[in-house]
Amino acid sequence: MLEKFLSLGKKRAWIYPLAVKGHFQTIRKWAFVGLHAVLFVVPWISVKGNPLVRVDFAGRQTFLAGTVLTASETVLLLIILLFAAFALFFFTALFGRIWCGYACPQTVFLESWIRPLEQFIEGGRVTRQRRDQKGLSFDLAWRKLVKWTAFTAVAFVLAMSMMSYFAGARELWTGMAGSVEYTLVAILGGVWLLDFVWFREQFCNYLCPYARFQSALTDDDSLLIMYEDERGEPRGGKEAKHDGRCIDCDKCVAVCPQGIDIRNGFQLECIACARCVDACAGVMGKLGHETLVSYSSVTQSKGGKIKWTRPRTLVYAALLAMLIVAAGTRLFVRIPFEATVNRAPGTLFTVDDDGFVRNTYLLKIINNDVAPGGHRFTVTVDAIEGAEVIVQDVGLGPSESSTTPLIIRLPIAGEDRRTLPIVVHVTSEAGELVLETTFKTGASIGE
Ligand code: SF4
Ligand code: SF4
Known part of the structure; x- marks a missing residue:
């Protein structure tokens, strides 16, 4: 079964x-x-x-x-x-x-x-x-x-x-x-x-x-393992060994790991292992003739020359x-670190006692550079009028990552839009990444 x-x-x-x-x-x-x-x-x-x-x-x-x-x-x-x-x-x-x-x-x-x-x-x-x-x-x-x-x-x-x-x-x-x-x-x-x-x-x-x-x-110019019919046939008979025809020794069949007879023409099962080429070269070589099975192409078998181009x-x-070129360019412009900025879980914003609205984010930096020594990452935020940014530089060794808080505070009275676009820059000697997020002002509170 x-x-x-x-x-x-x-x-x-x-x-x-x-x-x-x-x-x-x-x-x-x-x-x-x-x-x-x-x-x-x-x-x-x-x-x-x-x-x-x-x-x-x-x-x-x-x-x-x-x-x-x-x-x-x-x-x-x-x-x-x-x-x-x-x-x-x-x-x-x-x-x-x-x-x-x-x-x-x-x-x-x-x-x-x-x-x-x-x-x-x-x-x-x-x-x-x-x-x-x-x-x-x-x-x-x-x-x-x-x-x-x-x-x-x-x-x-x-x-x-x-x-x-x-x-x-x-x-x-x-x-x-x-x-x-x-x-x-x-x-x-x-x-x-x-x-x-x-x-x-x-x-x-x-x-x-x-x-x-x-x-x-x-196509017709690709290399295949082929048997030369013209030289090899008719196979067998007493005179075959003298005039270089196939002596029908079956050695090319006996060595084939796919169990095929290459003399029957190209077959899909052929894995081009060339065992039959070496077998026939051994047999025909002893008789003083060239192998009947060889690497060839359809074009060659018709008397032409292989066109490689x-x-x-x-x-x-x-x-x-x-x-x-694409891989080289990609590697050349590649920045060997990643960074993401996400709002910290919990409230969208907090109103501090001093009247500032506070947004808290979590900044994740992954250093993908394996070079010893690591990198120091500086975080800056494109200034919003009157904003206070609290964040620390981050030092990371090879393949290290870290998550650090980023706090932005803004006076509540100074802004009437509910959401402000924020641009965060993470910079090291290896390059700069620009991240975008938003600041929730809490302006709707008073409406
Ligand atoms: S090349 Fe290998 S698989 Fe193909 S016919 Fe010859 S021995 Fe068989
Ligand atoms: S090994 Fe060569 S001579 Fe022997 S059967 Fe195959 S093709 Fe013919």
């Missing part, structure tokens, strides 16, 4: 990809090492006492390379998200599914951890196939048990590392994080474990949204450049 549900009605055909080495697998391996370094190391790095990268949902703030972005910096966060989306579009237009083959967490974890562990514990492709076909035995049972235990440990470590970007690496790994964070680790780890044990390539084939729309992002790529490049 579960099998049918997860396979969307079809019977699951297990894939036993053959291990493969080659030029592109070496590149992928180094890409995976780099991505793991980012995943494991970045959450432990601090800049001026704050995380290098962390999204703190509870505190409604994001730490980014020594800068604290609060909810008021939504525009900057939006620019960063848009940049990531357009960068994906741009690279997909140029290099096809490079994300899937080289950087998608599903691919990175399966290739770096799961397949090597599976091979180490259960043996190579043929051994694994034979064991599984034989059915339940002691040998199969203990190997599966050890394998799933290893997968559980991997899923746990990966989930902890991913959650470190949200809950903090030190807090999580020292047991200081909250129950919500550990519950999320358990859920995330469980999802990864399900993927490692069962779901695997089905995620790309049935669930991944990027796989669904990536064909709309590519075309309307689609130029538009994406222009948008990326605009977003970089």
Whole structure:
């Protein structure tokens, strides 16, 4: 039942990809090492006492390379998200599914951890196939048990590392994080474990949204993994190995983690991992011929040359450049503190014994600057004729906040309007914020 549900009605055909080495697998391996370094190391790095990268949902703030972005910096966060989306579009237009083959967490974890562990514990492709076909035995049972235990440990470590970007690496790994964070680790780890044990390539084939729309992002000049029909066909036969045609060894199919035969043409399931390229390069190389499977494009397959600069790529490049300028400008004009002024709870105004009307406000200042030393904030109010302003300067250290009373008094006899506009200036060496509020004169009392 579960099998049918997860396979969307079809019977699951297990894939036993053959291990493969080659030029592109070496590149992928180094890409995976780099991505793991980012995943494991970045959450432990601090800049001026704050995380290098962390999204703190509870505190409604994001730490980014020594800068604290609060909810008021939504525009900057939006620019960063848009940049990531357009960068994906741009690279997909140029290099096809490079994300899937080289950087998608599903691919990175399966290739770096799961397949090597599976091979180490259960043996190579043929051994694994034979064991599984034989059915339940002691040998199969203990190997599966050890394998799933290893997968559980991997899923746990990966989930902890991913959650470190949200809950903090030190807090999580020292047991200081909250129950919500550990519950999320358990859920995330469980999802990864399900993927490692069962779901695997089905995620790309049935669930991944990027796989669904990536064909709309590519065109005839985008790089794809392609089989050269003209050189390769007709495949098989005694003479194939001499004249460079496909010898029908099926190695490109055996290594494919998606279980597809690239010789049947481009298929949506292909994640552009280039395993079939390396497999065929190995086979054909030994025979003194060039690989029949390679990175190519529809244009190239028709004898043309890839156009790297075309309307689609130029538009994406222009948008990326605009977003970089927008983010830079935003960061340049950004004032690293926030301030709000609100009327103190209680009455709108108070009439003091000396005949002055008093309005009391609460001024909240948040210093988002993480630089040591902090800032001193001066508060001034645009003068109303005869008004008395009582407020103190505020000193705040890095990432500190404080709420301070602001009192404005005005002689009752001097004003007949009920409400006066008030402008408050909060100034530090980092910049100035201008806040607007109102003063209630109590003029209606006497009416
Ligand atoms: S066809 Fe080749 S590139 Fe595509 S998923 Fe299979 S092995 Fe990877
Ligand atoms: S690996 Fe190359 S030679 Fe072997 S079946 Fe695939 S395309 Fe043909």
